[in-house]
Amino acid sequence: MGDKTEKLLSILKLQPVVPVLIVDDAKSAVPLAQALVAGGLKAIEITMRTPAALEAVRAVAAEVEGAEVGAGTILNAAHWQAAVEAGSKFIVSPGTTQELLDAAADSDVPLLPGAATASEVMALREEGYQVLKFFPAEQAGGAAYLKALSSPLAGTLFCPTGSISLKNARDYLSLPNVVCVGGSWVAPKELVAAGDWAGITKLAAEAAALKA
DSSP states (O other): OHHHHHHHHHHHTTOSEEEEEOOSOGGGHHHHHHHHHHTTOOEEEEETTSTTHHHHHHHHHHHOTTOEEEEEOOOSHHHHHHHHHHTOSEEEOSSOOHHHHHHHHTOSSOEEOEEOSHHHHHHHHHTTOOEEEETTTTTTTHHHHHHHHTTTTTTOEEEEBSSOOTTTHHHHHTSTTBSOEEESTTSOHHHHHHTOHHHHHHHHHHHHTTTO
16 A cells, blocks of 8 residues: 555655536547646546546647646446546545445555545544545635544645635645645636636636645
8 A cells, every 4th residue: 555655645745736528529638737736736537527638638638738637536346447547547436335445455546435424534533544535625624624634643744625715725735634635716717618728727726825
């Protein structure tokens, strides 16, 4: 587990904010990812919530220099296999099941598993996981809740995701147990639809500067 943890951390530590993308049109994936990378956000999560998601991962993995593309909303072993075959460098799940843990154990690709309670964190620690997704962050108690976990569950790092924005990202990033946050605000649907890649690069640069 150690090597995969290091591999995951090397990706998550590239930047303070990991863009969480819902891609409706795979044709937009490459210019979108290029805009994010140009703004300083190299690690990119594409969620498996649309029919275009796998094609988007495949295109970004193959065509966008500097991008570290991962797949999110992975719910089962079939999702896992498809995402890895498409070129995902890391896998993100909203929660955890034994099926996912088994798929992760058989793969060289690191998993960022979701947890929202102390018991879930403890269970994943027993499985050897040191870096977790805290989801849904705001709804599950926010930065104050995560801060409360930092002492009794010392040694566990989190990537909080869920209703995080430019306004509250620093609340999380200031915590000792937060390595980065996940956010969708850096790629608003209206800018993607308009092809405003310069606007997205600007938002990405603002996000990349949060922990400067």
